[in-house]
Amino acid sequence: MKNESGEASVEEENQKQPKEAGKFIKIKKFTFIMGIFLLIFLTAGITTIALTFGDEKVDPLASNKHSEFEKLYSTYDTIKDNYYEEIDQDKLVDGAINGMIKSLDDPYSTYMDKKEASSFHESISSSFEGIGAEIQEQDGKIMVVSPIKGSPAEKAGVKPNDIILSVDGKSLEGLSSSEAVLKIRGEKGTKVDLSITRAGEPEPIALTIKRDTIPIETVYAEMLDDGVAKIQVTSFSEHTVKELETALNDMSKKDMKGLILDLRGNPGGLLDQAIDMASLFIPNGEVVLQVEERSGKKEVFKSKNNGELKIPVVVLIDDGSASASEIVAAAVSESADIPLIGVKSFGKGTVQTAQDFDDGSNFKYTAAKWLTPEGNWIHKKGIKPDIKVNLPDYASLPYISPDKELKASDSSSEVKAAEKMLKAAGYNPGKIDGFFDEETTNAVKEFQKEQKVKETGIIKDDTTVKLMQVIREKILENDTQVKKAVEVLKKEIK
Incomplete structure (x- = not known):
């Protein structure tokens, strides 16, 4: 199953995928949803697949048997009858369920209304439209578990543990992963603006990512x-x-x-x-x-x-x-x-169990x-x-938006990242201090000349794209973890 960042989220990771949409396959008496494939993608939606065990049926009417729900019923009736405006009863009920589940303070327990549940069920199909990343809610924030291989999110430089602050200028603070997925997903070819924070980076990173179809090739x-x-x-x-x-x-x-x-x-x-x-x-x-x-x-x-x-x-x-x-x-x-x-x-x-309601909504909670x-x-x-074995330091460099212009006399975290990229690519930008000086300009021009890009000394558009492409290729060529794995295997191969 996939998270929804695909927007998949890690929450539904242990969930079993059914042959019929909307139903969960059971393993013995447990159903696994493994992390919500928020494929954001950030695909089509990292909600990802959560590990879910459990199979018990929830009786929506069972609450009538409990006296502790009298306050809830009384509050509902009072609001429905006396609130100064007409209220949406479905929204009120959804809010009550959400409140109970959020009180668990568990990122893997969540309620999905009909729209969110429909989005989740789509995320377990053969493909998605989105940015291709798995996400989960953690401490009220939306965190990337992992971008999908070859997805727009991966190409844009999205990393595990990135925190997505906002989508198209709207904060994700306090949203569930399924709610965040609905904001991140979108049609192929459309763009989405993300603001993210990353450990070690003093300022938020702005990303503009073009959504695409994310096939489920694993x-x-x-x-x-x-x-x-x-x-x-x-x-x-x-x-x-x-x-x-x-x-x-x-x-x-x-x-x-x-x-x-x-x-x-x-x-x-x-x-x-x-x-x-x-x-x-x-x-x-x-x-x-x-x-x-x-x-x-x-x-x-x-x-x-x-x-x-x-x-x-x-x-x-x-x-x-x-x-x-x-x-x-x-x-x-x-x-x-x-x-x-x-x-x-x-x-x-942890393991979650999921319950579908007749109206198409559902909820899941941690059961084991x-x-x-x-x-x-x-x-x-x-x-x-x-x-x-760690990857080289340049493997964790932040993404630089091609729309962002970096030029002489600029001073920023993006300039510092560009200096590190240039150095890793074999060019000399001078002191790595985040200041775009003459040495940096000369290094950019040398890079542009070798990459057959117009020599402007300015980092923008094609120059930015080429620079990040060179770094990606360098990471693949110098995958220290794979090299160590090969070394270990060669000692065992007869």
Whole structure:
């Protein structure tokens, strides 16, 4: 399932995707929604997929049996009958439900009205229109879990843990992830203005992103040198395991001797897919994960492996790896001794259950927590890799809007970011101080000459786009985490 930033949000990550829109597939007695695929995209909408367990039916009339609801009924009747203006009764009821759920202070419990629920169900289809990022609500703010691979959000430089302050000038403060998704999503070709904050950046970053169609392709395979294959899994949707099996067969035909399973930036997805994927690497009958209810009762999910992958494997994780991807990472680490490489994962270890209402609205709430095979709870802690490897510093440089003009005598955080990009690209902008001086101008002109862009000494439009493209290519060429994974595998390949 996908978050809605796609606007997917991490909240629905553990939710099972049904074959019929609007219904949840059940695994035993639990339904998993893994993080709301706010694909923002920021796709079409990071709401993403949340891990959801639970299957109980909620009786909307059950509240009539409880005396503690008398105040609620009395308040509703008084407002309906005596408020000085006519009120929207549906809006009043929605507000009451929202109030109860928000009082839980839980970013993974949320209510969606009919419009929001419809948007969410669309986000589990085969494609989305949006910017392609998964988001979640955290402490009243909208945080990016991860941009979708190849999405407008990723190309614009959106990073995990970015906080989206506003959309088209309107604040997102206090909104749920599903409400934020409705503001971020939009038709292909339209633009959306975001204001974001990022750790280490003193000022908000302004982004203008053109929305696009975000297809749900979740597996990308390539052969590296010396028989090492790299397969990236970007989310867990309905056909992810089949895609992975196909990719493994294709790589085997190319004489694969070792495998890098890349779960970086993967915000989660369907639980059954996570279990099936982990089972490809874990011996039959070994534990994949445990689910613990409030009572302390645990249900154990075990590997359903029917074969054996007889090559060495390593798994890459980062701070954008969440929910279902953390289930797989923890499972292969603890039950198959497969090493994890990268940086600490996101840390989502709770399980939500979802309830649809007859009018098309729904709500979900946290009903349990999931534990690793050894019983560890990684919620808000994340999973630490066996081998910690950071990407180069320039991999975290902020996005610069092509519409923004940077020129001589300017002084700003954008100028400082541009100076760092120029230096990383092999040019000398002088002192990295955020001041656009003569040395910076000369470095820009040299860059423009080599990139066959008009030599103006000004960073704007094509120059900005080219500069960020060069940095993206440099990150791919110098992926320190992949290089370490290759190094580890080569020691194991026979």
